[in-house]
Amino acid sequence: MFKRRMSIASATIVAVLAALTSCSSSTSPSADGSPQSSSGTGNASAPDSGTDAVTLTFWTLIDPDDMTSPRSEALRNSLSDFAKAEPNITIKVETLPWPQLSSKLLQAGAAGDTPDVVRLLAWDLPKHVAANQLMDLNEFASDEYKKDWLLGWDALSFDGKKFAVPMEYRSPVLYYRTDYSPGVAPTSWQDMVEKSKNSSDPHAGVMQGFSPKDQGTAFGEPLVSYLRDAGLDLFDKEGHIAFDSAKGYEVFDNFANLVKDGITPEAALAYVYEDEQNDIVSGGKEYSILGSHRIDTIRKSAEVDRETLAVAPLPSMFGNKTAPAHVNGWTYAIPKGTDHADAAWKFIEFLTTAESQLATVKLTGELPTRTSPYSDPWFKSEAGADSKMLADWFQSNGATVDYGTHWVEFNEIASNAISEMVRNGISGEEAVKSIATQYNAISG
Amino acid sequence: MLLKRRRWTPHGTAVTGYTYLAPAILVVILVSAYPIALTVSYAFRETSFFEVGPFIGLDNFKGIVALPAFAKVLAATAKYVLGSLVLTFVIAIPLAVVLARRDRFTGFMRIVVLLPWVSSQTVSALLWSWLLTPNIGPVDEAIRGIFGSAPQFLADPAWATVSVVVANVWMGYPFATVLLLAAVTTIPEELHEAIAIDGGGWFNRFAHVTFPGIRNTLAIALIMQTILYFNMVTLIYTMTGGGPLTSTETLAVQIFHQAFDYNRLGFAAAYAVLALLLNFMFAATYLRSLSSDDSV
Numbered sequence: 001m002f003k004r005r006m007s008i009a010s011a012t013i014v015a016v017l018a019a020l021t022s023c024s025s026s027t028s029p030s031a032d033g034s035p036q037s038s039s040g041t042g043n044a045s046a047p048d049s050g051t052d053a054v055t056l057t058f059w060t061l062i063d064p065d066d067m068t069s070p071r072s073e074a075l076r077n078s079l080s081d082f083a084k085a086e087p088n089i090t091i092k093v094e095t096l097p098w099p100q101l102s103s104k105l106l107q108a109g110a111a112g113d114t115p116d117v118v119r120l121l122a123w124d125l126p127k128h129v130a131a132n133q134l135m136d137l138n139e140f141a142s143d144e145y146k147k148d149w150l151l152g153w154d155a156l157s158f159d160g161k162k163f164a165v166p167m168e169y170r171s172p173v174l175y176y177r178t179d180y181s182p183g184v185a186p187t188s189w190q191d192m193v194e195k196s197k198n199s200s201d202p203h204a205g206v207m208q209g210f211s212p213k214d215q216g217t218a219f220g221e222p223l224v225s226y227l228r229d230a231g232l233d234l235f236d237k238e239g240h241i242a243f244d245s246a247k248g249y250e251v252f253d254n255f256a257n258l259v260k261d262g263i264t265p266e267a268a269l270a271y272v273y274e275d276e277q278n279d280i281v282s283g284g285k286e287y288s289i290l291g292s293h294r295i296d297t298i299r300k301s302a303e304v305d306r307e308t309l310a311v312a313p314l315p316s317m318f319g320n321k322t323a324p325a326h327v328n329g330w331t332y333a334i335p336k337g338t339d340h341a342d343a344a345w346k347f348i349e350f351l352t353t354a355e356s357q358l359a360t361v362k363l364t365g366e367l368p369t370r371t372s373p374y375s376d377p378w379f380k381s382e383a384g385a386d387s388k389m390l391a392d393w394f395q396s397n398g399a400t401v402d403y404g405t406h407w408v409e410f411n412e413i414a415s416n417a418i419s420e421m422v423r424n425g426i427s428g429e430e431a432v433k434s435i436a437t438q439y440n441a442i443s444g
Numbered sequence: 445m446l447l448k449r450r451r452w453t454p455h456g457t458a459v460t461g462y463t464y465l466a467p468a469i470l471v472v473i474l475v476s477a478y479p480i481a482l483t484v485s486y487a488f489r490e491t492s493f494f495e496v497g498p499f500i501g502l503d504n505f506k507g508i509v510a511l512p513a514f515a516k517v518l519a520a521t522a523k524y525v526l527g528s529l530v531l532t533f534v535i536a537i538p539l540a541v542v543l544a545r546r547d548r549f550t551g552f553m554r555i556v557v558l559l560p561w562v563s564s565q566t567v568s569a570l571l572w573s574w575l576l577t578p579n580i581g582p583v584d585e586a587i588r589g590i591f592g593s594a595p596q597f598l599a600d601p602a603w604a605t606v607s608v609v610v611a612n613v614w615m616g617y618p619f620a621t622v623l624l625l626a627a628v629t630t631i632p633e634e635l636h637e638a639i640a641i642d643g644g645g646w647f648n649r650f651a652h653v654t655f656p657g658i659r660n661t662l663a664i665a666l667i668m669q670t671i672l673y674f675n676m677v678t679l680i681y682t683m684t685g686g687g688p689l690t691s692t693e694t695l696a697v698q699i700f701h702q703a704f705d706y707n708r709l710g711f712a713a714a715y716a717v718l719a720l721l722l723n724f725m726f727a728a729t730y731l732r733s734l735s736s737d738d739s740v
Contacts, residue, residue: 103704110494127707131493213685215705267578269688270599275577282580408705412687419689423601438512442706 054343055090057115059105061098070296070364077359082350089343099215102127105335109133114337116344122156122328123403125164130405134163135334140345148354148371150391151327155400164331165352168366169394170293171325172222174312177203180286185312187320189254192287196263199286205263207279207288208255209271210418216411218273219255221326222289222314223414224401226251229316229323235404239443241436247318249428254317256421256428269419277301280309289314292390293329296365311386313393325390325398329369367391406442413438480720486713493707504714513690513698520605521694524680525673527609528616532669533662535617540624541654554625561618569682572611573598598684601691608680608692612673620665627661628654667730671723695719 064079066072079091094115096104102124108114109131120128128134138161146153149166156166174192176185181201186192196204209218227234230247243251258264264285271279273290280288281301290298292311299309313322332348334341350356357368358376367387368374379388404410417431426434462469487504490497508514543554560568575583576597587594595603635653644652655662677696680686686693686701693701695715703712 103707106493106707110496127493131495211685212687265578266596267599270596270604270684406706416687416689419599419687423689 053088053090054340055092056117056340056343056347057092057094058347059094059096059101059115059118061096061101061119062093063095064093071366074360074363074366077363078351078356081356082347085350086343086346089346091347105133106131109335109337112337114335116334116338116340117347118333118335119167120164120331120333122164122166122331122400123407125156125331125333126158126403126405126407128333129158129161129163133335133337135336135338135341136161136163137165137334137345137348138162140334140341140349145349150369150371150374150395151398151400155327156331164333165348166329166331166369167352167357168293168329168360169327169369169391169398170291170329170367171327171390171394171398172225172289172314173292173295173390174314175280175288175290175295175298176310176312177283177286177308178310179308180204182286185310186287186315188315189317189323191320192315193258193261193263196286197261201286203284203286205265205285205287206258207271207276207285207290208258208264208268209273209276210255210259210269210415211272211275212412212415213270214272214274215408216415218271218276219415219418220407220411221291221328223251223255224326225314225323226254226317228326228399228401229314229318234401234410235443239404240440241432244432244436248432251317251428252417252421252431253428256418256431259418259422266422269422293366295386306382306386311390313390313397322393322397325394327394327398327400329367361387367394404443406439409442410435410439483713483716484720486709487717489710491709491713494709496709500710504710505718508711508714508718513693516690517693517695517698520690520692521674521696523605524609524612524692524694525670527605528612528673529666529669531609531613532617532620533666535613536620536624536665537658537662539617539621540628540658541650543621543625544628557621558618560614561616561622563615565615565676565678566682568611568615569679572607572614573683576607599688601689604684604688604692608683611683612676612679615679616669616672620669623661623665624658627658631657663730663733667726670726674723674726675719695722 060075062069062071062075064072064076075093079093082089082091098121101118101120105114105118105120105128109128114133125134141153141162149155150169151166153162154160156162156164174185177183180203181199182195186195192206196206208222211218224234227243227248230243230251232243232245232248232251234242236242259266259268268276276288276290277294277298279285280290280298283302295311299306302309313325316323332351334344334348338344352369354368354370354372357370358373358378360366361368361373362378362383365387367390373379374388374391376384378384379391413435417435420426420434421428421431486496488499488501490500490503539557543550543557563571575581578584578594578596584594584597597603597607631653635657636649639649639653674694675696676694677700680692680694680697681700684692686697696719699712699715699719702708702715
């Protein structure tokens with residue numbers, strides 16, 4: 001009896017241990033869109049060769065199984081075309097929520113279990129560069145590949161090293177309703193404020209979110225444009241705040257005054273990107289400041305055409321001109337933990353050809369980062385007109401930014417500073433100095 | 445055939461018992477003890493993103509105490525936990541007493557009361573965010589309709605604290621109610637009748653019969669809810685992200701921010717050790733209150 005009980009207990013323990021220590025299986029969409037179970041990372045131990053079958057793990061926010069999203073359709077098309085071009089390389093897509101891509105990659109790097117290709121936001125790159133997690137793509141890119149980039153190959157470089165290839169460009173832009181009064185784009189920030197104050201339209205005003213939630217991007221993105229508009233950098237060479245000056249104070253005063261003067265509702269202090277988008281879709285304010293990558297989505301959701309909901313470059317705070325574009329967006333990178341760097345590069349190369357980007361922009365509105373797609377007749381059509389206008393703006397008056405490794409904290413501190421200005425009446429100067437004190441303590 | 449009767453020694457019984465418990469103990473070690481030990485270790489080490497470096501003593505603790513937000517975090521935590529506890533039990537205790545009555549609506553009411561409990565924190569947070577959204581949310585509209593204007597529930601620091609507490613209580617009162625209801629139903633009816641015969645009203649019945657009868661369960665529920673509210677992240681993070689102006693950034697939310705938004709593992713671990721010590725204090729308080737009660 002005792003022996004029998006011990007046998008049962010031992011078998012139970014062994015079964016539990018086996019269950020706990022067995023490889024975890026996860027279901028992820030495969031290249032053909034059907035879910036498939038995968039075991040481990042799929043990285044083979046043998047080095048790449050031209051004929052060996054390879055499976056690459058690709059981390060992205062896009063779910064290729066989503067039949068409603070244009071970006072999912074674009075990804076499905078790319079995966080299908082790549083499978084035909086490179087039949088020996090299989091892509092295993094793993095979809096993660098966009099705010100988690102960066103932190104998951106950091107964790108994966110520490111655990112030594114990274115994907116082969118990852119989609120990262122430009123402002124997350126400094127963290128991964130500092131964590132020494134990404135491969136220098138200059139080792140893979142040919143001289144021919146390095147040509148034909150809208151902002152040049154050296155954009156988004158770190159000390160001459162290129163750790164990610166930009167796959168799409170975006171910037172905060174001005175959305176405005178032509179069916180509300182005054183119905184025209186302003187010539188400057190001050191013009192926009194005056195038009196809002198003087199209009200009797202119930203929709204008069206400017207929608208701009210200031211919540212520190214969701215990484216504070218609602219305010220952080222346009223803030224960069226307007227600090228550049230003031231001729232200021234965000235950070236100096238030591239990584240400290242570089243806009244502690246009169247013009248920097250003026251930028252913050254201008255934003256805070258939107259709320260103080262009732263042009264922007266007080267509720268916007270708690271608005272994130274999605275809240276702003278919902279406001280535009282529901283026919284909110286005459287003017288709104290939001291990312292250019294949402295144009296098509298917003299027009300579809302609001303059921304309006306481009307004549308009714310138009311977009312324009314951001315109006316400058318310092319004269320009758322446009323503010324600089326804060327050019328940012330998604331990039332592709334190869335983590336150092338990959339065993340298939342050559343195959344990973346082939347995949348990135350394929351996704352970032354001029355042809356691929358042209359096909360993508362027609363489907364999704366994501367702006368190409370290559371120059372040559374913009375000579376396609378599509379950009380002269382009504383469907384492509386906004387994209388061409390934005391690309392011209394990016395090229396003539398846009399720049400990428402070194403975000404530092406504490407971008408999320410910077411956005412939160414800056415967003416809170418605006419709330420302090422509105423609620424507690426501190427000035428732009430006090431706000432900027434407070435930001436400098438807090439941020440410089442973090443950046444060291 | 446003679447049946448062989450095996451004599452079980454206490455030692456043999458214990459070995460068998462532990463053998464059957466071994467898988468559960470292993471799981472507890474893997475998912476609780478080991479992560480806690482790692483976290484405590486990280487709190488005393490230098491970290492860079494998710495890489496763990498050398499031992500640095502109390503530097504991480506000094507760092508978090510030196511942060512301007514530290515006192516504010518503790519204050520936000522106290523407001524959130526105490527506010528939620530008071531409101532939860534102010535609702536749960538009388539509700540449990542009412543639901544203990546047996547009438548034709550009791551069964552239906554018990555189901556209705558439990559409904560908020562089945563929602564996840566994320567769903568509850570999104571629901572309340574929508575309810576309180578200016579110009580769109582039903583709560584905001586109703587208040588505007590009555591008073592002409594409504595507070596900025598999620599944009600004003602004071603009101604944001606109230607909002608997360610209300611959302612938390614809405615989600616949490618069913619659990620406390622169910623625990624207390626179970627305790628109330630075990631109180632002998634004769635005790636209520638005795639008070640009634642002596643001329644005591646509802647207050648005397650509650651003070652001298654109901655409350656003593658549910659006191660132990662109330663203590664357990666209080667401690668469980670305290671620890672739950674103290675460690676809650678999802679509801680607050682989804683509703684306010686810890687804002688506005690860090691007014692709702694509790695200790696648990698700060699731990700999440702440090703670890704996953706700011707990638708400062710050492711600071712997050714130091715905060716987590718602090719939270720662990722505070723949780724131990726709550727548990728010790730519970731054990732002391734139970735052991736000092738002669739009726740236990």
